[in-house]
Structure formats: C-alpha cells, structure tokens
Amino acid sequence: MRRPIRSFVRRAGRITLAQERALSTLWPRYGVDSVLYLEALFGRQAEKHLEIGFGRGEALVTMASNHPEHDYLGIDVHRPGIGHLLMEIEAAQLTNVRVMCADAVEVLQDCLPSQSLDAVYIFFPDPWHKKRHHKRRLIQPDFLKLLANRMKSGSYLHLATDWQEYAEYQLQVLEAAPEFINCTGGFAERSAERPLTKFEERGLRLGHRVWDLLYRHQ
Numbered sequence: 001m002r003r004p005i006r007s008f009v010r011r012a013g014r015i016t017l018a019q020e021r022a023l024s025t026l027w028p029r030y031g032v033d034s035v036l037y038l039e040a041l042f043g044r045q046a047e048k049h050l051e052i053g054f055g056r057g058e059a060l061v062t063m064a065s066n067h068p069e070h071d072y073l074g075i076d077v078h079r080p081g082i083g084h085l086l087m088e089i090e091a092a093q094l095t096n097v098r099v100m101c102a103d104a105v106e107v108l109q110d111c112l113p114s115q116s117l118d119a120v121y122i123f124f125p126d127p128w129h130k131k132r133h134h135k136r137r138l139i140q141p142d143f144l145k146l147l148a149n150r151m152k153s154g155s156y157l158h159l160a161t162d163w164q165e166y167a168e169y170q171l172q173v174l175e176a177a178p179e180f181i182n183c184t185g186g187f188a189e190r191s192a193e194r195p196l197t198k199f200e201e202r203g204l205r206l207g208h209r210v211w212d213l214l215y216r217h218q
C-alpha cells in the first residue's frame, strides 16, 4: 500500500527527562488515544475548540486558561512538545484540555463526528516552502472540505502563518471553499486573542511578517 502524504515528519528531537516523565505519568489524565465523543470526553456540554499542530502548546494553554467555559482538544505528533504541554496543563490545573498524539487528518477522518467543533485554530502550520513539497502542506482544498464537515455552522477557523506565499495560497483556497466566509474581507489584523508562541516570537525577531486569516463556517 502507498504511504499517505503527511504534513509532518516525525523528528526524533531531543526530549527532556521531565517531558518523558510527563508523557508517562500525565498521559492517562489528559491524553486521548481513540474515538471521540467530545461531550463524554470532557463530561459536559460546552463549546469544543480544536487546535491542530500546537507545538509546545503555549497558545492552547493560554486560550484554555482564558476561557474555562470552553473545552479544548489539541492534536500534534511531536512528543517533546506534547510532554511540555502536559506539564503546563498540570501546572495550571486545567480541566478543559485534552491532548492527542496523532495525525490530525486521521483524527478528523476517523474520530470526530460531523458538526462537532465550534472553533479550529491552526497557527503556523509547517510551510513546506520548497515547491516539490507543497503537496505536504496541511491547508489544501480536500483538507478544508473535511474540516468544514466537522465544524458547526457559525463556527470559526483561525489560521496564522509567517510564510507569505503560503498565506496567499491559504487565502486563495479558503476563498474558493464555499463552506467558509471571510470575516474581514482579506487577511485579518492580529487578534489579541491569539497568544504569542515561542515560534512566532523567534520569527518576529528575525523580521518575519505574520498573516492571520479568520473565517466563519456558513
């Protein structure tokens, strides 16, 4: 069977002892391995927000701390980042965050029911800047179709990237997606609601610009 095209490479990466320990001790509390009935998972009726590719999880923790009335699911594949996020969740004693270590495309396909999400965040998805790698980019028409199906009517999709050509491509494919309405008529102003991550901070230090996109599901 042909291997599917993935939007990530599983980097070995350095993992600290504390992150490794968090993965083994905190995973049973905050980690999720299989099928999701989101209400059952969080044990309440509340808005369900999804962050795809949370990295070290700074944005997820900040959003979840600022909005205890919402529930947050984070999906990433990078184990050191997941270990870091688990420690942050534990330190902040957050009860409204759950974490998956998986390909978000597979989770959307196989685990999440349709019309189950109130908001989706994808901040700084890997730009795959070489032309021959563009097919690995997460934001593509087929992915948006799948995502739209899992989002509720009236829900929000917030994207950010510091790679201009990918930003323009995102705008182009979103404008062509009938399920999504642009909330701002083009790129959006940076919202104070979007927390600054180490990744973005480093980019800004290097002089990178950032493009935000904010869409509402029809």
Ligand SMILES: C[S@@+](CC[C@H](N)C(=O)[O-])C[C@H]1O[C@@H](n2cnc3c(N)ncnc32)[C@H](O)[C@@H]1O
Pocket: 007, 008, 052, 053, 054, 055, 056, 075, 076, 077, 078, 081, 102, 103, 104, 105, 122, 123, 124, 125, 126, 138, 197, 198, 199, 200
């Ligand atoms: C460039 S980093 C940005 C991290 C974070 N959003 C930030 O702003 O600091 C992109 C992240 O997306 C994750 N990622 C890429 N494709 C993914 C997928 N299909 N499913 C889950 N995570 C993915 C990577 O592992 C990585 O952590």
